Amino acid sequence: MADVIASPAVHTADHGHHADYLSDPEHKGIWSWMNTVDHKRLGVMYLWCVLAAFFVGGLFALLVRLELMHPGEDFMNAEQYNQAFTLHGAIMVFLFIIPSIPAALGNFILPLMLGAKDVAFPRLNLASFWVYVTGAIMAVTSIVVGGVDTGWTFYTPYSTSTGGAVTMMTMSVFVLGFSSIFTGINFVATVHKLRAPGMGWFQLPLFVWGIYATAIIQVLATPVLGITMVLLVMERAFNIGIFDAQIGGDPVLFQHFFWFYSHPAVYIMILPGMAIISEIIPTFSRRTIFGYRLIALSSVAIALIGFLVWGHHMFTSGESALAASIFSFLTFLVAIPSGIKVFNWIATMYKASISLDTPMLYATSFLLLFGIGGLTGIFLGALSVDIHLHDTYFVVAHFHYVMMGGTVIAFLGGLHYWWPKMFGRMYNESVGKIACGLVFIGFNMTFLTQFFMGSQGMPRRYYTYLDQFQPLHQFSTFGSWVLGAGLMIAAVNLMGALRGPKNAPANPWGGTTLEWQTQSPPITHNFVGQPSIEHNPYDYRNFKVPSDAV
Amino acid sequence: MSQAHEASLTEHGGHGDDHAHDHHPFHQHHFATMEQQFDASKIGMWLFLATEILLFGGLFVGFGIMQSKHSAAFIAGHHHLDWQMGALNTCFLLISSFTMVMAVWAASNNRNGNKQGILVTNLLLTLGFAGGFMVVKYFEYSHKIHDGLLPGKFFHYTGPDLVPNMFVFFSFYFMMTGLHGFHVLGGMGAITYLIIRSLKGDYTSDYFTPVDLIGLYWHLVDLIWIYLFPLLYLIS
Ligand code: HEM
Ligand SMILES: [Cu+2]
Numbered sequence: 125m126a127d128v129i130a131s132p133a134v135h136t137a138d139h140g141h142h143a144d145y146l147s148d149p150e151h152k153g154i155w156s157w158m159n160t161v162d163h164k165r166l167g168v169m170y171l172w173c174v175l176a177a178f179f180v181g182g183l184f185a186l187l188v189r190l191e192l193m194h195p196g197e198d199f200m201n202a203e204q205y206n207q208a209f210t211l212h213g214a215i216m217v218f219l220f221i222i223p224s225i226p227a228a229l230g231n232f233i234l235p236l237m238l239g240a241k242d243v244a245f246p247r248l249n250l251a252s253f254w255v256y257v258t259g260a261i262m263a264v265t266s267i268v269v270g271g272v273d274t275g276w277t278f279y280t281p282y283s284t285s286t287g288g289a290v291t292m293m294t295m296s297v298f299v300l301g302f303s304s305i306f307t308g309i310n311f312v313a314t315v316h317k318l319r320a321p322g323m324g325w326f327q328l329p330l331f332v333w334g335i336y337a338t339a340i341i342q343v344l345a346t347p348v349l350g351i352t353m354v355l356l357v358m359e360r361a362f363n364i365g366i367f368d369a370q371i372g373g374d375p376v377l378f379q380h381f382f383w384f385y386s387h388p389a390v391y392i393m394i395l396p397g398m399a400i401i402s403e404i405i406p407t408f409s410r411r412t413i414f415g416y417r418l419i420a421l422s423s424v425a426i427a428l429i430g431f432l433v434w435g436h437h438m439f440t441s442g443e444s445a446l447a448a449s450i451f452s453f454l455t456f457l458v459a460i461p462s463g464i465k466v467f468n469w470i471a472t473m474y475k476a477s478i479s480l481d482t483p484m485l486y487a488t489s490f491l492l493l494f495g496i497g498g499l500t501g502i503f504l505g506a507l508s509v510d511i512h513l514h515d516t517y518f519v520v521a522h523f524h525y526v527m528m529g530g531t532v533i534a535f536l537g538g539l540h541y542w543w544p545k546m547f548g549r550m551y552n553e554s555v556g557k558i559a560c561g562l563v564f565i566g567f568n569m570t571f572l573t574q575f576f577m578g579s580q581g582m583p584r585r586y587y588t589y590l591d592q593f594q595p596l597h598q599f600s601t602f603g604s605w606v607l608g609a610g611l612m613i614a615a616v617n618l619m620g621a622l623r624g625p626k627n628a629p630a631n632p633w634g635g636t637t638l639e640w641q642t643q644s645p646p647i648t649h650n651f652v653g654q655p656s657i658e659h660n661p662y663d664y665r666n667f668k669v670p671s672d673a674v
Numbered sequence: 675m676s677q678a679h680e681a682s683l684t685e686h687g688g689h690g691d692d693h694a695h696d697h698h699p700f701h702q703h704h705f706a707t708m709e710q711q712f713d714a715s716k717i718g719m720w721l722f723l724a725t726e727i728l729l730f731g732g733l734f735v736g737f738g739i740m741q742s743k744h745s746a747a748f749i750a751g752h753h754h755l756d757w758q759m760g761a762l763n764t765c766f767l768l769i770s771s772f773t774m775v776m777a778v779w780a781a782s783n784n785r786n787g788n789k790q791g792i793l794v795t796n797l798l799l800t801l802g803f804a805g806g807f808m809v810v811k812y813f814e815y816s817h818k819i820h821d822g823l824l825p826g827k828f829f830h831y832t833g834p835d836l837v838p839n840m841f842v843f844f845s846f847y848f849m850m851t852g853l854h855g856f857h858v859l860g861g862m863g864a865i866t867y868l869i870i871r872s873l874k875g876d877y878t879s880d881y882f883t884p885v886d887l888i889g890l891y892w893h894l895v896d897l898i899w900i901y902l903f904p905l906l907y908l909i910s
Contacts, residue, residue: 241704244714317714351732362826364845
């Protein structure tokens, strides 16, 4: 075979082992990290930050669930409970899930996959990181100085009249938006201009397609959130008369502005998750991915149609029947590209010789959980059903199945997939699988119950409930402990590996994309020489799986 | 079979013989060529402009909805704006856009410094017109402040033509022109930076990316004003 990719073993033997980006003698000390423009180091710093946010947001979640063990006040009153779920939601959405995959894993992997030395604008990347840190500090400050009890959606008129640190929190969201925009601009320009020679649009790995579609949404939707937050602060501070009905404003206008960003934002959250799944499944099935173009283009379709469905959050807010019907129809439409992806992944796995290593275990969990999350989205998109289910635990369960069961599970799968590449170390495979199993079981215990409660009328955002719901609520709380335990075990497993020797081969899973063609961890300039592309990604017929792959 | 094109090895300092043109002082190492670097920057700038349009877009939509809600108040409010001053400012910005185009043209044709003078002069002129715009805005704002025509809760105008909800018009007037004004100030800072670097002779036909990009930004600032002017000053 003429155009077999050089196996990494041959490759490194050719050039010898180079100092990697973590131990590069030219870039040493804390300062070299603080002002680094290396996309890999920025990705790693982002990773520690989003993991910290995930931890804090997770603690609030456990508190919320604990309060719900019994009806009535256990250890939080209504006021404190409102703050707890608001902080949980705001931290999880703005500090964790939106930056998680693109800014942490994407930053690290995307340029490597393109065969590039860095992103297009390395200094903008650094700025994005520090703007994120600034926004995070503001968010934490708002918790300390007064708390926020509006819910992560900041709906008016409550948000313009309640006390607490709403202004600080919304300004933090504004600042975080810039960080997201910077990342988006960077990735779009990088994908357009820094592809390796010979890498056409349809030779891009699907992870790149997903992150590219995400970046477009980040650029086009986030400014609207920015101006919405500014208007909200103005209304709170100066009574400008836009959202407050008492002075002639329109509170529903806020909902439109908010969801014009936040519905596309749910695709900022899920597309990167789908992007990871599109890498893991072919690698562990040793199969050329089925329907490459459909998966690639469905990301773009989701990104575009996703801008037209925001009204499905306002079916019960007095939308005209015509508008509601149109939004409902478009909501059904946007589910089609997601379905296309799921079927293509399953077709890839059909009759393949699948190896169920930890990343693949997460990917299969994703298929199931995202399937449930997506299908229940269709329920909610149906007008008559949504009147019954709106603002109940059914909605809570739906979005946790997509955000946690989808994105977070994919993020964990991606972490386990690229951990050897990022840090050069293998983690304990059996512990990884056990953790994944606990996460899967705990997650379903926590949230499957909430579909039942919601359909029976349990409203969301209350610290107390009717006695009839207690068994399911308690079961859900027990589930949250199993879930928490699974996540802790996964964290200890990954972190523990960092203390071991750098034992990861360049391509431990037999992946076909370019990031596996450089050593683990990569050198500061990513590749020795300029890699070029001689075959399509996932082309296992022309790819020799290296002998040291697991 | 190997993925590496040995000619472009950089880690070993082993530059190939045909790489002399790569050594432009403003060439960043992660771009293969100067053209690639220029194209990437240009994409970045266009995307940034898209975010700006969407940012202002939110305000325009809010304005439109509030105008249809309080049309009498908006019409009464706009009678307090001085359309002549607005028109003067429109002229300032239009001319400044032209001088900016000239600056970009001069920079992109600047070989051996032969267009250096035109470049610096036009940048200075652009800066001057932008400054003129801000001066006119200053007088307009002072007048509104004096009359109590202020946003939100600061509104305390008591004249005979007072209409309920007139403050909403001035909330939008100040937010929109204020945000635009900040963009003009930002542009003035950026143009000052261009002037300093032009004086050092940094911009030639080989490398004039910052002039080109800030030029694009400046046109957008003008364009937004072209929409703001009729919207705020000329409604009926
Ligand atoms: C298959 C595609 C999907 C459909 C058809 C869909 C549909 C819906 C609908 C109609 C609602 C409004 C329910 C209500 O409030 O009454 C909703 C809520 C929500 N969805 Fe989805 N959805 C989909 C995918 C996703 C994804 C991928 C995510 C995130 C990753 C997501 C996150 C959310 C969130 C966070 C809410 C609740 C917002 C809140 O009120 O706090 N959805 N979804
Ligand atoms: Cu939505």
